[in-house]
Amino acid sequence: MLAVTTVFLPLLTAALVGLLSRSFSDRVASVVTCSGLGLSALCSWLLFFQIVPAGEGFVLPLMTWASSxxxxxxxxxxxxTLSxxxxxxxxxxxxxxxVYSVGYMAKDRSVPRFMAYLSLFTFFMLMLVTADNLIQLFFGWEGxxxxxxxxxxxxxxxxxxxxxxVKAFLVNRVGDLFFLMGIFCIFWxxxxxxxxxIFEVAPSIAHHTVHxxxxxxxxxxxxCVLLFLGAMGKSAQIGLHTWLPDAMEGPTPVSALIHAATMVTAGVFLVARMSPLFTLxxxxxxxxxxxxxxxAFFAATVACTQTDIKRVIAYSTCSQLGYMFFALGVGAFGAGIFHLMTHAFFKALLFLGAGSVIHAMSDEQDMRKMGxxxxxxxLTYAMMWIGSLALMGIWPFAGYFSKDTIIEAAYAASGWHSDVAFYAAIVVATLTAFYSTRLIALTFHGAPRADExxxxxxxxSPRVxxxxxxxxxxxxxxxxxxxxxxxxxxGRFAFWAGSIVGTPGDVTDLAHHVPxxxxxxxLxxxxxxxxxxxxxxxxxPCLPGRVAGAFPLAYRFLLNKWYFDEVYNAVFxxxxxxxxxxxxxxxxxxVIDGLGPDGLSRITSGAASVFSRIxxxxxxxxxxxxxxxxxxVVTWLLMTAFR
Structure with missing residues (x-):
């Protein structure tokens, strides 16, 4: 009952508010959706404390979906446990x-629609993470x-x-095509x-080949490659990342929800769920x-030059997702999900804190016009510092524990790819601290640069x-x-209880014994x-301008986000x-219209014109x-008679 309530209550409130939006006031719509999500969150925590101590999960069938x-x-x-x-x-x-949206969207004309969309978004993510098969996961994925x-x-x-x-929708369809091909490959x-x-059969066909x-x-x-290409689209990995910064066009609560706990983490969850296959x-x-x-490296470099406060945080998300993926790639699946969880809190804090700044600055998002x-x-200033320190990985904030474990696991793992990940992670840690401090300094400190x-x-911002x-x-x-x-x-083996791959002496254990x-x-x-x-x-504060002037090509390269959008525009x-x-x-x-309906209409019109003259x-x-x-007529009759 707890599982069903957790998953389907957001759908119920979304349908109720969405279908009856004209009958609901903004306040009623907000109360219904917030209450539904609050109860869903409570049930999820009760479920957590029911499943984790027991160390055993379960599968709850709801109905037969397909049989062919x-x-x-x-x-x-x-x-x-993973679920x-x-x-x-x-x-x-x-x-x-x-709850935050109640205050942030208070003056919007379509509050019920917005709250219904948020709840619907949450339902599809919950359906994704509780899926028992690839088709159900893909249903939540597309939702x-x-x-x-x-x-x-x-x-x-x-x-x-x-x-x-449209850009987000189309770019994700590219990844989704590969995901579908991965599902077809697995079923075949x-x-x-x-x-x-799938997990039971996998070891027996691990060495099979296909043309x-x-x-x-x-x-x-x-x-696994096809599944990962699908994950790259949802989780905005390099090459399929271009939709993520543009997603900042939505309201700030949307940015927080997408970047912190829902859409972009779907790809990380997919790889973790399929860890028994990837490890083979x-x-x-x-x-x-x-x-x-x-x-991680690409997004961190770009974040150092952006001037829109939300875009800086967006590229930060892209970079942190890179951390999560290379944690999974070196075999530290628990560390990847750990960083997913901690990142959700401080990234939502940063986005909502940015929304509070934008609210205070009369909808201004350009950091050059703040200060x-x-x-x-x-209060907002203090909250932004807490989120930034967690993002930087400063002790004792959450990011320190999860991100440092990932870096240590990359060092402990064997292979050239883990060495690349380790050194990239060290550089990215430096860049992350730099652009986070830059955001705080430009936004809050110095002389005011906004209009009087x-x-x-x-x-x-208000208490809500x-x-x-x-x-x-x-x-x-x-x-x-x-x-x-x-x-x-x-305690990780008792905690995960086999929901992700992990064995004694693996890379996560080795990470605890690095120099x-x-x-x-x-740090x-x-x-x-x-x-x-x-x-x-x-x-x-004069140094950034001097550095940009001394290295104009590098500065423009980073400012234009490595020219991915320009290349895609030219090539595709x-x-x-x-x-x-x-x-x-x-x-x-x-051709089609000219010889078809347009051609026939011209012939008909021409004939009508001729006969109209008569x-x-x-x-x-x-x-x-x-x-x-x-x-x-006579001529025709005579010719016929003497033929």
């Missing part, structure tokens, strides 16, 4: 985002994509919001889409590690917005120290990044539009036509 030949599966809820960790994280963050489209484009009057929603070779059957794309592939490698393919694990490390406001909004009219209205910030700050401080032993410490210098390196690098940020943006978008115009103007309009009311012309016609 060899393809048969139920709609069922798979409840184990309940995701359930508690998603529902807790979503509930706080719902999350649909909901993100609705939420990113919520302010549909803005062309930029519409463009961002495993004979099932049920997780239990695909003009080469022979190991079946396990092919399936060294090629797939190497790919996950390298792509994750590359994403000098820390005394005016002291804006500065006169700077004020702290600041209370979620305080609760998230508690998580950003305590989640790491409270979860360390269970997620990656001595002291390795343990201290991330030292983070402190160096903080110092650099203070020097550049507090003590010597413009050719696609050109082909579309060709088929539209030449194929559709000239029917002009003149008796002489009627007589001429009659004589002409009679002559034609």
């Amino acid at each position: 030949g060899a393809l048969a599966f139920d709609w069922a809820l798979r409840i184990d 309940v960790v995701m359930l508690t994280t998603v529902t807790t963050i979503s509930f706080l985002v719902h 999350v994509g649909l909901s993100s489209y609705l939420l990113i484009g919520f302010w549909f009057e803005r062309p930029s919001a519409n463009a961002a929603a 070779h495993f004979g099932s889409v049920q997780f239990a059957t 695909f794309l003009w080469t022979d592939w190991n079946v396990m490698t092919l399936a 393919s060294d090629t797939a694990m190497t790919m996950v590690t390298v792509v994750g490390a590359a994403t 000098g406001i820390w005394k005016l909004i002291p 009219r804006v500065m006169d209205h700077v004020h702290e 917005m600041t209370l979620p910030l305080v609760l998230l700050a508690v998580g950003a401080v305590l989640a790491g120290v409270l979860g360390y032993n269970s997620f990656v410490g001595d 002291l210098l390795v343990k201290l390196a991330p 030292v690098c983070s402190l160096f990044g903080v110092l650099a940020g203070v020097v550049f943006y507090v003590w010597k 978008i413009r050719p696609a539009f050109a082909i579309g115009r060709l088929f539209w103007k030449t194929g559709d309009r000239a 029917q002009n009311g003149l008796v002489s012309r009627y007589a001429f036509v009659m004589i002409f016609g009679l002559t034609g």
